[in-house]
Amino acid sequence: MNEIIEFFSQNKDMIFIVVLMVFVGVEVIGKVPAVLHTPLMSGANAIHGVVVVGAIIVMLNSEPTNYVSMILGFIAVFLGTLNVVGGFVVTDRMLEMFKKKK
Amino acid sequence: MSLNIIHIIYLFASVTFILGLKMLSNPKTARNGNIFAAVGMVAAILATIFLHEGEVNTIIYGLIFGAIALGTIVGWLTAKRVQMTKMPELVSLFNGMGGACAALIGLVEFHHNLDNSTNIAIILAGMIIGSVSFSGSIIAWAKLNGTLRNAIRLPKYNILNTIILIGLAVYSIFIVWTGTHSEAHLYGLFTAAIIYGILFVIPIGGADMPVVISLLNSFTGLAAAFGGFLYGNQVMLTGGILVGSAGTLLTLVMCEAMNRPLFNVIFGAFGDGDTTKSMGGASQGTVKEVGPSDLAVQMNYSNKILIVPGYGLAVAQAQHVIKELEQLLEDRGVEVAYAIHPVAGRMPGHMNVLLAESNVDYDKLKEMEDVNPEFSQTDLVLVVGANDVVNPAAKTDPTSPIYGMPILEVENSKHIVVNKRSMNAGYAGIQNELFFRDKTNMLFGDAKKVLTELVNELKALD
Numbered sequence: 001m002n003e004i005i006e007f008f009s010q011n012k013d014m015i016f017i018v019v020l021m022v023f024v025g026v027e028v029i030g031k032v033p034a035v036l037h038t039p040l041m042s043g044a045n046a047i048h049g050v051v052v053v054g055a056i057i058v059m060l061n062s063e064p065t066n067y068v069s070m071i072l073g074f075i076a077v078f079l080g081t082l083n084v085v086g087g088f089v090v091t092d093r094m095l096e097m098f099k100k101k102k
Numbered sequence: 103m104s105l106n107i108i109h110i111i112y113l114f115a116s117v118t119f120i121l122g123l124k125m126l127s128n129p130k131t132a133r134n135g136n137i138f139a140a141v142g143m144v145a146a147i148l149a150t151i152f153l154h155e156g157e158v159n160t161i162i163y164g165l166i167f168g169a170i171a172l173g174t175i176v177g178w179l180t181a182k183r184v185q186m187t188k189m190p191e192l193v194s195l196f197n198g199m200g201g202a203c204a205a206l207i208g209l210v211e212f213h214h215n216l217d218n219s220t221n222i223a224i225i226l227a228g229m230i231i232g233s234v235s236f237s238g239s240i241i242a243w244a245k246l247n248g249t250l251r252n253a254i255r256l257p258k259y260n261i262l263n264t265i266i267l268i269g270l271a272v273y274s275i276f277i278v279w280t281g282t283h284s285e286a287h288l289y290g291l292f293t294a295a296i297i298y299g300i301l302f303v304i305p306i307g308g309a310d311m312p313v314v315i316s317l318l319n320s321f322t323g324l325a326a327a328f329g330g331f332l333y334g335n336q337v338m339l340t341g342g343i344l345v346g347s348a349g350t351l352l353t354l355v356m357c358e359a360m361n362r363p364l365f366n367v368i369f370g371a372f373g374d375g376d377t378t379k380s381m382g383g384a385s386q387g388t389v390k391e392v393g394p395s396d397l398a399v400q401m402n403y404s405n406k407i408l409i410v411p412g413y414g415l416a417v418a419q420a421q422h423v424i425k426e427l428e429q430l431l432e433d434r435g436v437e438v439a440y441a442i443h444p445v446a447g448r449m450p451g452h453m454n455v456l457l458a459e460s461n462v463d464y465d466k467l468k469e470m471e472d473v474n475p476e477f478s479q480t481d482l483v484l485v486v487g488a489n490d491v492v493n494p495a496a497k498t499d500p501t502s503p504i505y506g507m508p509i510l511e512v513e514n515s516k517h518i519v520v521n522k523r524s525m526n527a528g529y530a531g532i533q534n535e536l537f538f539r540d541k542t543n544m545l546f547g548d549a550k551k552v553l554t555e556l557v558n559e560l561k562a563l564d
Contacts, residue, residue, distance in 0.1 A: 081173025
C-alpha cells in the first residue's frame with residue numbers, strides 16, 4: 001500500500017495529466033457525426049505518431065557504438081515518422097474530398 | 103534555458119492536438135483541424151531534436167534526420183498515391199507502424215532501466231501494447247486488402263486467446279518481480295505479444311475490421327502514453343492518452359452505429375450455428391430479376407430515385423459510374439439523391455469520402471434519419487451492394503441477429519431494385535426477405551459492370 005502511495009506522489013503530475021486527458025479525449029469527440037468517423041480515426045492515428053518523439057529521445061541518449069540501440073532506434077524513428085506523415089497526409093486527402101463543392 | 107522552452111513548445115503541441123481533434127469532429131473545420139495538429143507535431147519533433155540537453159554525436163543527428171527524411175518520403179508518397187477505396191487498410195498499416203515504433207522503444211530502453219522496477223513495468227506495458235497493435239494492424243491490413251480472406255478460427259480460440267493474454271501479464275510480472283536482466287525473457291515476451299496480436303485479430307470478420315482498427319488505434323495511443331510516462335515527456339503523454347481515450351469512445355460509437363456490442367465483435371457473435379438457423383426462415387420464395395435495359399426505361403420515367411450505396415459498391419469501385427448515372431438521370435429531370443447508412447462502405451463515413459471523391463454534391467448525401475421519411479414518396483430505390491442495412495427484419499423480427507439495428511426503410515418506396523453479385527447472404531449471414539417482395543427486382547452482377555451497362559442503356563434511350 002505504501003508503495004502505491006509513494007508511486008502516486010512521485011508521479012503525481014503525470015497521473016494528473018493522464019486522468020484529465022482521458023476526460024478531454026472523451027469530451028472532444030463527443031458529438032462527432034458518422035460521416036466523419038473515418039477521417040477522425042485517421043487523424044487520431046496521426047496524432048499517436050507522437051510516439052516518434054520517444055524514438056528520437058532513444059537515439060539522442062544512445063552511444064553511437066551501441067549498434068543494437070542505433071539500428072532499433074533508426075527503425076523506430078523511421079516507422080514513427082511514417083505514422084505521422086502518412087497519417088496526416090491521408091487524413092488531409094480524405095477531408096479534401098469533402099471540401100470540393102461546386 | 104532550452105529545457106524551459108521545450109516545455110512551452112510541448113504545451114503548444116498538446117493544445118494543437120486537442121483543438122485539432124475537436125475541429126476534426128465538425129465537417130466545416132475538419133481539414134484545418136488536421137493541419138493544425140500536424141503543425142503542433144512538427145514543432146514537438148523539432149523541439150525534441152534541437153532543444154536536447156547534453157552532448158550528442160553528429161552521427162546520431164545524421165541518423166535521426168536520415169530516418170525522418172526516409173519516413174517522410176515513403177509516408178508521403180504512399181498516402182498520396184493510394185486509391186480512395188484502399189484508405190481503410192492504409193490507416194491500419196500506419197497505425198501498425200506507430201505500434202512497432204513503441205515496441206522498439208521498449209526493446210531498447212529495457213537495458214537502460216534495469217535497476218528501476220517501476221520503469222521496467224512501464225516499458226514492458228508499452229512494449230506489449232505496441233507489439234499487439236503492430237501485429238494486429240498488419241493482420242487487419244491483410245484482411246482489408248484481401249490477402250487474408252476468411253476469418254481463421256482456431257478451435258476454442260476465445261479460451262486460447264484469454265490464456266495467452268493472462269500468460270503475457272504473468273510473464274511481465276515475473277520479469278519485473280525477479281528483476282531479471284535476461285534478453286531471452288525480453289524477446290520472449292515481445293514474441294508472445296506479437297503472436298497474441300495476430301490471434302486477437304485473425305478470427306474477426308472483414309466487416310468488423312473498422313472497429314478493430316479503431317480499437318488498435320487507441321492501443322497505440324496508450325503505448326505512446328507509456329513512453330511519455332517513462333521519459334516524463336508531456337507531449338507524448340497528452341497525445342497518447344488523448345488518442346487512447348478518444349479512440350476508445352470512437353470504437354464504442356462505431357459499434358453503436360452497427361448495433362454490434364464490442365464484446366460480440368471481439369468474441370464473435372455471428373457464430374456458425376446461428377447463421378444456419380436463421381437462414382432457413384425467410385429464404386423461401388422466388389426473386390424477380392430485371393435487366394439493365396428494362397431498368398433504364400423504368401428509371402427514365404421515374405420522378406424521384408434514391409440510391410443506397412453499400413459495401414459492394416466500395417469493393418467494385420463503382421463510385422464514379424454511379425455519379426455518371428446520377429448525372430444522366432438529373433439531365434432527364436429525375437430527382438436523385440443518396441441515402442447513406444452510418445456504416446455504409448468499409449468504414450463508418452467511408453461512403454461519404456468515396457462519393458465525394460467522384461464529385462457527388464455533398465447536399466445529395468442524405469443521412470439515415472433525414473432520408474427515412476422520404477422513401478414513401480420515392481418511385482424507385484436502387485440498392486447497390488448493400489444488404490443488412492436495408493433488411494426489414496431488423497425492425498420486424500425479434501429473433502433476427504440484427505434486430506434493433508437502425509436501417510434504411512427502403513421497403514416503403516414504390517419500387518426497389520437491388521444490385522448484388524449473387525443471392526448470398528450479407529455479412530450477418532441472414533437472408534433478406536426484402537429481396538422476395540413483389541415490388542423488388544434483383545439486378546445481378548458486379549456493381550461497376552452492371553451500372554456501366556445501365557448507363558449505356560440510358561444513353562441509348564435518346
